[in-house]
Amino acid sequence: MEIVDYLRLLRRNWLVIATATLVGLLLAGLAAMFTTPTYTARTQLFVATQNSGSVLELQQGNTFSQARVASYVETAKTPVVLQPVIDSLGLDLGPSALANKISANVEGSTVLLNISVTDSSPVRSAAIAEAVANSLISAVDRLESPTKDGTSPVRLSIVTPASAPTSPASPNTALYLAAGLLLGAAIGLGFALLRSAVDTRIRGELDLRKVTGASVLGGIAYDADATKxxxxxxxxxxxxxxxxxxxxxxxxxxxxxxxxSKSLVVTSSLPGEGKSTTAVNLAISLAQTGQRVALVDADLRRPMVGEYLGLDRSVGLTTFLVGQGNLEDMMQPWGTDTLHVLTSGQIPPNPSELLGSASMTSLIEALEHHYDAVVIDAPPLLPVTDAAVLAQRVGGVVLVVGSQIVKTTDLQKSLTSLEMVEADVLGVVMNRLPAKDPDSYTYSYYSSSNTNRMADHASERLAPSTASRKDERSKDFNQIVFGEEDSAASPHYFGPRGRS
Structure with missing residues (x-):
């Protein structure tokens, strides 16, 4: 993954990461709140040797003290020191339990011995620290004496008496919150990475580019009102x-x-990606430019065109394919534009055979002869072979990809099936894109750019007025969009045409 992929991952999963971070912060705060506070009292001892005061003896005594003080660190946590403390303070615990509350260390290369005691009571921690220091002085004096009546060569003195701490040493609320913040963020990032590795759904154009280099014809943002x-x-x-x-x-x-060719098939990989609404609206959009458009509902398994447009589908494509009707009578006009619709007709038991028949080929040729554009709504590619069969008989295929619906493997299978029949994929339409998201269509700014204004201007000039001006409008459109003087000499896909 590149840096841009990581940034996109953060933007896509920012809510999960933020939630995990806040939860970690909250749990850390609760842990700090319910943790029993402990207090640490400290005392410091100075280790010295008995000598006459000459320079040589002072040097030797200092070296001796530094060598011995390391032993006193361990001695401070032994029963010989702690048992007297327990007895004098009346503590209800043994030497090993008391040793867990005590820490001793030497300050650098000095002869200063630090003793710290941690307890839930600040007063008790100070009392234990003081008692341990006094008991250690007594124990060292006994252990270092050469004979019973002799004098110890080492003397320990308290230089910093223990005092009751005013604030608890633990919990450290700031440290708890920082740890919770980092842990929550790490969990959120880990979940985002795992989700990115497991979830292979196509979310936006960047995901699409990893699968295919086909042209992206446009993106349609998700609109809740579009359902109704x-x-x-x-x-x-x-x-x-x-x-x-x-x-x-x-x-x-x-x-x-x-x-x-003037015909195209609109299909998708799976049901629910919006291919039928895309086919219907594309046909309407083409008709709004003044072209004569034929819309065919070739989804003979779940036909939806008639339902969307409010047309009768009892007689339609299947009726013509079995030779029981006249095509001109079955084409139903819709709206005020030059759009005619051939609904599905009765659902047959053998859709693939009908769509692959010679009658279907003849139908497409007839429609191309009488109309400027033919839009065919076909079933999804993966569940059935109907769309692949139709793709061989038309000029091109528009593949609708539903954001967060189809997976990369499904899209790859669909493209492979189209390649196998040598279908011409005109481009991909991204559908159900989030309006404001890192996966929103990256070229959405075109909707308010000069490109659309140019297209709208072209549409206005192509709006039907009289049949006698149709050839002139066709020439004007080519001059505006393609910069061509002669549309007949330079044919273009789905440009306005008169009847052949």
């Missing part, structure tokens, strides 16, 4: 959703400008 109002005509003209489809329409006109 899925059609482009139900959204405000300048809404982000409407702008997104205008952008897709414009980019699609640039995709495969040298392609002669």
């Amino acid at each position: 109002k899925p059609l482009l005509t139900q959204a405000p003209t300048q809404s982000p959703r409407a702008e997104s489809f205008r952008q897709i329409r414009t980019n699609l006109q640039f995709a495969h400008v040298s392609h002669s």
Whole structure:
């Protein structure tokens, strides 16, 4: 992973990381609050030797004291020192338990011996420290005496008496909070990394780029109102959703400008990615430019086009494919634009066979002859083979990728199935993208840029007025978008065409 990937991971999982950090901070605060406070009292002793005071004896005595003081550190925690302390203070614990409360050390290379005692009572900790110091002085005096009546060559003196501490040594609230903060953040980051490694769903364009180099025709942000109002005509003209489809329409006109076919299939990897609404709204968007558009519901397993547009689907594609009706009679006009819809008809028991039949090929050819653009809504690629069968018979495929729905492995399988039938993938449409997120469509600023204004201006010039101006509008569009003088000499994909 590169730095940009880590930054994106942090932005994507900032809420989890922040929550884990706050939880760690809260738990650390509670631990500090409910931990019994302890107090540490300290006393300091000076170790000296008996000598006559000559320079040589002073040097020898200092060396001797430094050598002996290390032994006194361990002696301070032995029963010979601690038992008298227990007896004098009446403590209800043994020498080993008392030793756990005591720490002794030498201060650098000096002859100063520090004794610290930790206890839940500040007064008791000071009393124990003082008693240990006095008991150690007595024990050393006895242990260092050469004979019973002799004088010890070493003398210990208290230079810093123990006093009751005014503040607890533990818990250290600041240290607890810092540890909780770091631990919570580490857990949050660990969870984010694990989630990133396990969760292989496509979330945005960067994830998509890791799987395919296909062109991204556009991105559609998730809109809660789209569930109840899925059609482009139900959204405000300048809404982000409407702008997104205008952008897709414009980019699609640039995709495969040298392609002669006027038909395309809209499909996805899995159900629920929004391919039907994308097909319907793309057809509406194309019709708004003045083109004659045919929308075909070829999802013969779960047809939705008729339901979205409020059209009767009892007679439609399957009716024509089995030779029981006239195509012109089955094409249902919709809206005020030049959009005609061929609904699915009755759901057959053999959809793949019907879609792969010669009748389907003839239907597509007939529609391309009479319409400027043919948009076909096909079933998802992975559950069934219908879309792959249709992809061989049309000019190109638009693959809809639902954000946080399809996984990278599923998308790879879909692309592989299209490659196997040598389908022409015109591009990918990212659907259900978060509006404000690191995974939002990176080119969303185009919706308010000069590119869209140019496309809207082109749409206005292409708006139908009279049949006699159709060829002139086609020429104007090519001059605006492609900078061409002769549209017939330079064919483009889904550009306005008259009937053949």
